[in-house]
Amino acid sequence: MRGTRPPLTAAGAGLTGDRIVATGSLARILVGATARALRGADCADLGHAGPVSRFAGTPDPVRRAAAVRSAGRVALTPTQATEVDAERVAQWFADQYPRRRYPGLLLGSPHGAVAHLATALGMPWLPAGFEMLAHWPHGNVDRPDAALDHGAALAGRLLAGNPDLHVRQVHCPASRGVLAGVTVALTGRWRRLPAAYRRFLADRLEPQATILVLRDARTWPVLDAADGHSFQVGCPGSGLDPVDFHPDSPALRQVLRSAGGEPANWAPPEVSTPPGGAEHGVESGFEHGVRDWAAKTGHPVHRLLVPAPEALSVATAELYRGWLRAAGKTGDRLVVECGRLLDPWQVLRAGLVPYWCENAARRCVEQAEWWLAGSEPFSSVDVLPEPPGVRSPALAGLPQWLAVAGFGRRRRALDRASARGYPVTTVPTRRATEVLRAQPYDLPAPAPLRARDALAALRAGGSRHGLLVC
Structure with a gap:
């Protein structure tokens, strides 16, 4: 029976959320x-x-060896996978927020624009799942079948202690490079609303506070490996399509050789049809838990269904522009963020309009270009391209990033530190802070947005890009 298992570790012992979450x-x-x-x-x-x-500038084998050593220091061992407590992870997320009452809460799939949306609304954001990395001794980047076998054993250990999780395993050499051959990537998605989140809702929300559930609606071929464990080869964030992970794909051959693999070994397992939700989807039981709690307490709930990352990025950028102008600011300076290179507080402090690219994939950058080409011009455009640390035919080159910056009428800036060694180096999140601190102040910040005004703006700005607000 659920809820009757004895604790695997003594009270207060075991892995912390900081150690579990990748x-x-x-x-x-x-x-x-x-x-x-x-x-x-x-x-x-x-x-x-x-x-x-x-x-930067070192041979690929040297960089691959450095990445492997780094992954080995942070990945979970099979024993540690047994000690994972998903409830403890939920509490760790919730405890990071200041202890006060909030006018609402956002939950669900990860998306960079949600941090800016939450900041404008004065609301926290909590994820519907979390990513873990686990050791894969004697693994190979070109053996997805072996990755599935190893991941199934780890998933069994995780699920034995966390029956309310669904574990999605992703084997994607295009987005993870050599790391896909030494670690397995597991996303734990809550199938029910965690107790820590229920306490947060009860203790931290103002009466009638609005709850927004963000759902990544992208799909991908998925294998239902076992009860509570599913497996996918590749991912939407790779910038490639599912067909590109077929053994005959030229793109796959290029990716595998770059990661030190052998294309001839590639033999992915058969997947179920039709395609299921991708790794950052939200389990239906999680959303039902939110709605059940809200129905009992009188809180309104709205869903943001995101068919592609650019839909919410565009809607949030246009929301910010209107919000800044309503407060007497220009709304005329844009920052194009990428991946983990973002800082919502510095964006607010400088009065910038944020547009978020999921990663450095060519198609993500193209969407930013299309939006800028059809928008009212910005006087300045600052671009923060996050180097992914891998080589892939799906990546945008620096000239394409420079073309994005070229939409600025007076200022056109591409961060040089991010561009140095692109795409094979990496830079920390704080690099975005260092760049944005150089922007002039534009204070005071506008008054926080009201939820109903934000929803109206999201509908207006996102509907033509497929964003569904209901």
């Missing part, structure tokens, strides 16, 4: 950035330099 994972970065913004602080202390930040 360092550098997007959900972790967004909670940290949003919590700091709500305290009136920037992200100067957020992020680490990464495994290959000091290896």
Whole structure:
């Protein structure tokens, strides 16, 4: 029976949330950035330099070896996978926010624009899942079948102690490079609303506070490996399509050779059809738990269904522009953030309009270009391209990033530190803070947005891009 299992560790012992949640994972970065913004602080202390930040210009084997050593220091062992407590992770996320009452709460899939939206609304954001990395001894980047076998054993250990989780395993050499051959990436998604989140809702929300549930609606071929464990080869964030992970794909061959793999070994397992939700989706039981709680307490709930990352990025950028102008500011200066390079407090302090690219994939940058081409011009455009640390045919080149900056009428800036060694180096989140601190102040900040005004703006700005607000 659920809820009757004895604790695996003594009270107060075991792994902390900080140790369980993958360092550098997007959900972790967004909670940290949003919590700091709500305290009136920037992200100067957020992020680490990464495994290959000091290896610009070195041969690929040297950089790959450095990445492997770094991953080995932070990945979970099989024994530690047994000690994972998902409830403790939920509490760790919730505890990062200042203890006060809030006018609402955002929950769900990770998306960079949600940190800016939460900051404008004065609301926290809590994820519907979290990413973990676990050791894969004697693994190979070109063996997704072996990754599935190893991941199944780890998932069994995780689920034995956390029956309310669904574990999605992702094997994607295009986005993870050599790390896909030495660690397995597991996303734990809550199938029910965690008790820590229920306490947060009960203790931290003002009466009638609005709850927004963000759902990433992208799909991907998925194998239902076992009860509570699913597996996917590749991911939407790779910038490639599912067909590109077929053994005959030229793009896959290029990716595998770059990561030190052999294309001839690639034999992915069969997947179920039709495609299921991708790794950052929200479990239906999680959302039902939110709605059940809200129905009992009288809190309105709205869903933001995001078909592609640019839909929410565009809507949030246009929301910010209107919000800034309503407060007497120009709304005429844009910052294009990428991946983990963001700082919502510095954006607010400088009166900037934020547009977030999920990563450095060519298609993400193209969407930013299309939006800028059809928008009212900005006087300045600052671009923060996050180097992914891997090589892939799906990545945008620096000339494409420069073209984005070229939409600025007076100022066109591409961060040189991020561009140095692109795409094979890495830079920490705090690099965005360092760049944005150089922007002139534009204080005081506008009064916090009301939820109904934000929802109206999101509908107006996102509907033509497929964003559904209901």
